[in-house]
Amino acid sequence: MLGLDEWFYNFSQFFSQHATPENLGKIPAPYTEMTVYGTFKCAELGSIIGGLVAHPIYRIYLKNKVTNETMTSNTYKIIRNKCRKLQGRFLLAGIALGPLATFAYVKATGMSTMDAKDFCYKVRCDNDCLVQDRSALVMGFVGWYWKRFQGAVDGMNIGLIYAAVHEHFLKVYTSPLLVNKVKEGDRYASVQEIENSTSRFKKFISKNENWKSLDS
Structure with a gap:
C-alpha cells in the first residue's frame, strides 16, 4: 500500500498483531509518509483559517453590506451558504497545498532519506499529534457526510478542539480508554x-x- 502499511497500523491501531516496536520504526517510504503528514497539517490549518477566521470575518462583511432595500427573507441564509462555501475552499486549498509544501520543505532543508525516516519516526511516536490527526480525520469525515467539504471544516475544527482538550485535560486528569x-x-x-x-x-x-x- 505505497509503503504505508506500517504507518497505517500505527495510525489506526486496528491491528494489534502488527503493533510492534519493530513495525513502529519500519519506514519503507519516508517521503510519501511525510507527504501524508504535511497534507494533514495543511488541511488542519486550512480548516482553522477557513472556519474560525475567514468565515466570521466574511460573514460580518456581508452583513454590513445588507441594507433595508436589499434585505429579503433569504438574505441571511444566502450569507451563511456563501461563508460555508468559503471555508470549504480553504480546506481544499490546504489539501492541495500539503504535497507541495512537503516537497518544498524537503528540498529546502536538503533532507536525506535517514533524516526523513527519523522525522517520520518522531511523528509516529508523538501521541498528541496522532490524537490531533485522528480526531480531525474522523470528525472531518462525519462533517463531510453531513455537508461535504463545508461540513468537513466544522467537523475537523471540532476534532481539533477535542484534541486540545485531550492534551491539556483528559490525559492529565483522567485515564483515556484509547491508547497506543x-x-x-x-x-x-x-x-x-x-x-x-x-x-x-x-x-x-x-x-x-x-x-x-x-x-x-
Missing part, C-alpha cells in the same frame, strides 16, 4: 537503532544457515 499499543518504554530510541538491530539479526540467521550447510 506500543508503550513509550517499549519503543526504540531511533530508526537507526532498529535497522542496526534488524541487520544483526539477519547476520545471525545467515551464519546459522551457513553452519547448517557445512554440517550437512
